[in-house]
Amino acid sequence: MKRADLNPKAGHEIRIFGFTLTTLVLIALGLGIATGLVIKSFVTSEAVFSFLVDGVFRVGGEIFFSSLKMLVVPVVFVSIVCGVGSLEDVKKMGRIGGKALGLYTLTTAVAISIALLISNIINPGAGFHLKTPESFSPKEPPGFAEVLIGFVPANPFKAMADADMIQIIILAILFGVAMSMAKASGKRVLSIFNDLNEVIMKLVMIVMCIAPVGVFCLLGGVFAKQGFEAIAPLSKYFGTVMIVLVLHFGITYLGLLKFVARLSPVVFFKKFQEVMVFAFSTSSSNATLPANMEVSEHQLGVDNSVASFTLPLGATINMDGTAIMQGVATVFIAQAYGLDIGIQGYLMVILTAVLASIGTAGVPGVGLVTLAMVLKQVNLPVEGIGLIIGVDRLLDMSRTVVNVSGDAVVTCVVAKSEGLLDEKAFNA
Ligand code: ASP
Numbered sequence: 001m002k003r004a005d006l007n008p009k010a011g012h013e014i015r016i017f018g019f020t021l022t023t024l025v026l027i028a029l030g031l032g033i034a035t036g037l038v039i040k041s042f043v044t045s046e047a048v049f050s051f052l053v054d055g056v057f058r059v060g061g062e063i064f065f066s067s068l069k070m071l072v073v074p075v076v077f078v079s080i081v082c083g084v085g086s087l088e089d090v091k092k093m094g095r096i097g098g099k100a101l102g103l104y105t106l107t108t109a110v111a112i113s114i115a116l117l118i119s120n121i122i123n124p125g126a127g128f129h130l131k132t133p134e135s136f137s138p139k140e141p142p143g144f145a146e147v148l149i150g151f152v153p154a155n156p157f158k159a160m161a162d163a164d165m166i167q168i169i170i171l172a173i174l175f176g177v178a179m180s181m182a183k184a185s186g187k188r189v190l191s192i193f194n195d196l197n198e199v200i201m202k203l204v205m206i207v208m209c210i211a212p213v214g215v216f217c218l219l220g221g222v223f224a225k226q227g228f229e230a231i232a233p234l235s236k237y238f239g240t241v242m243i244v245l246v247l248h249f250g251i252t253y254l255g256l257l258k259f260v261a262r263l264s265p266v267v268f269f270k271k272f273q274e275v276m277v278f279a280f281s282t283s284s285s286n287a288t289l290p291a292n293m294e295v296s297e298h299q300l301g302v303d304n305s306v307a308s309f310t311l312p313l314g315a316t317i318n319m320d321g322t323a324i325m326q327g328v329a330t331v332f333i334a335q336a337y338g339l340d341i342g343i344q345g346y347l348m349v350i351l352t353a354v355l356a357s358i359g360t361a362g363v364p365g366v367g368l369v370t371l372a373m374v375l376k377q378v379n380l381p382v383e384g385i386g387l388i389i390g391v392d393r394l395l396d397m398s399r400t401v402v403n404v405s406g407d408a409v410v411t412c413v414v415a416k417s418e419g420l421l422d423e424k425a426f427n428a
Helices: 021-042 046-085 094-122 144-150 156-161 165-181 183-209 211-226 228-260 265-282 285-298 304-317 320-336 342-359 366-377 382-417 423-427
Strands: none
Touching (some): 021 046, 046 165, 046 211, 046 382, 094 320, 156 165, 183 211, 228 320, 320 366
16 A cells, blocks of 8 residues: 655655545545535434534544644744855855845735734634634633743743743743854754754655545544535635735735835746746745745846845745735634734734744645644634634645745845845846
């Protein structure tokens, strides 16, 4: 029998029994919904219902869920250490790095803000009326001073044990900076972290292999309790994410190119299409990186000294599409459970989604893992991820296109401002 193919050379597309993970997750989505609806309509015995829904589905769903949560801390910490630690010559690259970092952060903040705005107009989670999970007890949000103090990881091990993501991210950034400053010793540690990153990515792929079963159980459980009415709000969620992705690409990116870099968005789009298709089919910023570097340097005229630095940095820390999904998902989950996170909550979402996108590795599905951190930060039930996971693969493909495009746009803008973009080559 053919087992799961986890060969890195096969790209990040996992195959199980000859089927792609995408196919299996979609089948699981359909089967989960159908099974849930059948149980809801035909299972009249309370004992059988509870055995299936509170027993089988809950156990299967929770195991998958815990496996995803298991990945959060190592993925975020190691990915950020690798990204920040690879800023080799901090002084020489300071200005370019500063500009790139500033633009990456700014575009992500704009992306998440558009996402929150449009979601509050469309209301993707309205009509769900889910009960807050019993394990979840909303607490009063802490004051601003407490939040600020809470950013400091007083005890790094406690930060990891508690999965306190903001503390872990701050620790990872400081660790990465210190590593770049430590020259030869830092380089040795970085190479270990790069290897560790590879191993952790394999761990992500292993967990993704149980996704079809997890999706089936989670959706089966939801639809057995919820019924058919859950489908419409899901398509509303899907549509909202897609609308914001298109808006962000069309307004923010093409606007940056036209009005800041004074470059033709049409030329960029034409030349970059190939990379976008690559991103869409692989669902991975990392896998798209070689194609992105090739097109940026050889077709868009970006000097190697900029592209070789800003593109890998972007593939590691710049995930506008992911932040958009997380913004819409947060509003969707809050509305689905009938919870109001208030203005303070929205500001917190903007901050944490920017940080989460920094901590999201450029491989398929990780944005959903770091979404848990955003939800946790605003006291929303992380169980809500189970509602959207069934449509995530398609959204992952689409948001990766935006993630990768953002890296290239910022790279062009930075290169142009440094006089390191060959406009003749760009327009050729
Ligand atoms: N697949 C995305 C990327 O590689 C990350 C994510 O949102 O899961 O850019």
